[in-house]
Amino acid sequence: MSKHTATLGVIGLGSMGMGAALSAVRRGFEVWGCDTREEAREALALAGGHPVNSAADLAAQCDVVLVLVVNAAQTEEVLFGEQGLAGRMRSGGVVVASATVDPALPPVWAERLSGHGLHLIDGPVSGGARKAADGQMTVMASGDPQAFVAAGPLLEAFAGKVYRLGDRAGIGSTVKMVNQHLAGVHIATACEAMALGMRAGADPRQLYDVICNSAGMSWMFENRVPHILDGDYTPLSAVNIFVKDLGIVLDAARQLKFPLPLAAAAHQLYLATAAMGHGAEDDSAVVKYYAALAGLVLPGQGEAA
DSSP states (O other): OOOOSSEEEEEOOSHHHHHHHHHHHHTTOEEEEEOSOHHHHHHHHHHTOEEESSHHHHHTTOSEEEEOOSSHHHHHHHHHSTTOSTTTSOTTOEEEEOSOOOTTHHHHHHHHHHTTTOEEEEOOEESHHHHHHTTOEEEEEBSOHHHHHHHGGGTTTTEEEEEEOOSSTTHHHHHHHHHHHHHHHHHHHHHHHHHHHHHTTOOHHHHHHHHHTSTTOOHHHHHHHHHHHHTOOOOSSBHHHHHHHHHHHHHHHHHTTOOOHHHHHHHHHHHHHIIIIITTSBGGGHHHHHHHHHTOOOTTOSSOO
């Protein structure tokens, strides 16, 4: 495999970040990765990447740094904290900020980074752990055109589709916000529908198969319901993520004086599920809220949830 001269850094080697890093390694890029977890760093090293302990340790090594942490506070720490990228990356470098955040924040970050000679691409991602592992994530990118020139082929190193949505930071996060609105509502609806079917006596596996071949199917239904059928709530995307993300959606809508009754109802379901103690579980655990209400025995459980 041919080697590329440009170097990618990935901060946050979770299911999405690790998938991005390993995809870039497979495509012949030199990849540096940062994560607080030793097992994540070891996995990157085994794949041929260069693991480090902090953002500061990879900053000077990388032309483009993908920041795939949990939220805005972590992103700001990575960018501007004591061990942050600002002031350490080479002038002309590009930061791709990919956490789901309030769309008002990326323009502020872009302005601050420009003072350090750096470019920002507001580049949230979607596709889940499987597409990340396959190098097929969708990137919803916006930013100064110079940022895309400077990034060169490194965006394609970990993505299947890169949408250029505009010439200013914030547009990418706006589009991701809409995506999270839909994703959050679809997951909650899938859990509600499956609980209804089980409460009415339908076989859950047959129900899943029928819906996946009918007009009611959604990508989230097809992707998340198998977690329920297998009784496996290992978090690929946790309930608490949608507590955060739908909170961002609702906060932005409130600023716009725009009503979102479906998003608000879904947000309450994630909050209720988290309050029951399932916040760190897979987001399909919303079905446990309905199971508790109706006394349902879910697949993989020996007694009512």
